[in-house]
Amino acid sequence: MINPNISDTIKHLPAVSAVGDRSEAPEAERYISLVSDRYTLEELKEMALALDYEQFWLKFSSGKGLIDDILDLGDHTIHKNLVSLLCEQANAMIKEQLEICLFNVKSQKLSNGAIMNVIDVENYAQKFTFPPPGKTSGEVHDVLTKKYPDKPVVTIGYGPDFAVIRSKGVLMNIPKIVRELREDIKGAGVNGGGHLVVGSIKFVEGMRTEVLSRLAEKIASAEVVY
Template structure:
């Protein structure tokens, strides 16, 4: 699969190098989870180093390469207007060029289109490096799109892996990128060929898991800050002794927080076995979890699911709030995008939206229709 993507990755690398040589600003916008951060940092490292070596202005690295964090799993309008506003200000005040935008672990869905189109209207170019199932429309707006699904692969080829490979093409002189690929693999629970990156990293799965957990714990509290100083240290680009200490401490707090939230949450989980033998677990996020606390609803639902699936080989776990539901599944042939389309028909005027991967995803709706949407969703799972 990586072989098949090689040409497009080379194209992206060429475009990025061109931007550096032309002093065109590059915005790296990535999802806030471990995979997104690893991908974003891989590109950041390669590009900043290239700018340092080729640009006479020692400050250039600060305004030519900007890594930014998206909280949503797509390029939100709130994010693009901010990026655009800052870019236009730099054009006006400093004579900068309109940036090249790279979307990492995001940027392949229809929800990304409005933001992408808006930046294009001002002369930007947008590149997507993602491993989510790609929407067809989005390609007509992208300069390049690196995605394993385009060459018969799947989401096991993480954004972290893709970006590490591209980063090496951009700048072969950066050490320590193997770790980024490996953390993204363990963080996204990827399997298959890509597991070789774990070996290459020289770390155990546990160590990689802890690094990913430390990234997400810190990222949760950092919110919209990219905080390269902290993040690079966690990812081993600083002092090695400090990295270990920091990862142990942060992963330790993260595990403790997960345990505590699990304790309160499990009391609010109701599991029923459907006639078709699938266990359906429902969890009331709003009433059984603390707000604004790590782990956030999606991750907490995942942790509950992981605990439940030990006893239930076929299970779907749904964590619901007033206007959303997070879905995790195991041993079941789920197709969330299809569910979303059907729900839009079957529960009209409920504002149903959603997406994600096939077996992991989320659904949004208006509060008045929560009961209807969740009932229909349960019925669908019962008739699989």
């Protein structure tokens, strides 16, 4: 349900958020459909990518004006030109990162039939540049789901004290997994969250092996859909 007082000027923002978060919820489809007469799905994805890219460089700056132009809240011509430029730069950097990361992905088939892919983004990805670890893991996952189109796929990008999880066709409840890991592995400081297709986990560095091993076991026991 949408507040009737919401202006058409910002009606597309939930759709941008949904595609940026790769949401598969029914509500996401409805938000995208709501603005389909104004923006194509590809245009929404480009806005989300441009926003991701610019926010990486802005850090804690609000980016007032710049963000408005990315989200088409001002001059439409400026919006189109700016998003095109930012997406061109972002895609070039993503391509360069993927050329490094995909070479270093390790894959294995789990007992439930899922293909689990892991990448050490601390040692086998460029740091302090775009895309950051979470985005890098997502881009790697997108490539691998195309490589295994008919199989459930999970991708884990991990560093010294974190893991980013992306999945397709594996029915995981990441908040529940986080709670279980926190109970199962004392002294690991496990926390994090997410939803059914994306999430992240933090832990202390010294317990990384134990946490990742137990995480793999839980993924292997999850129900899958083909």
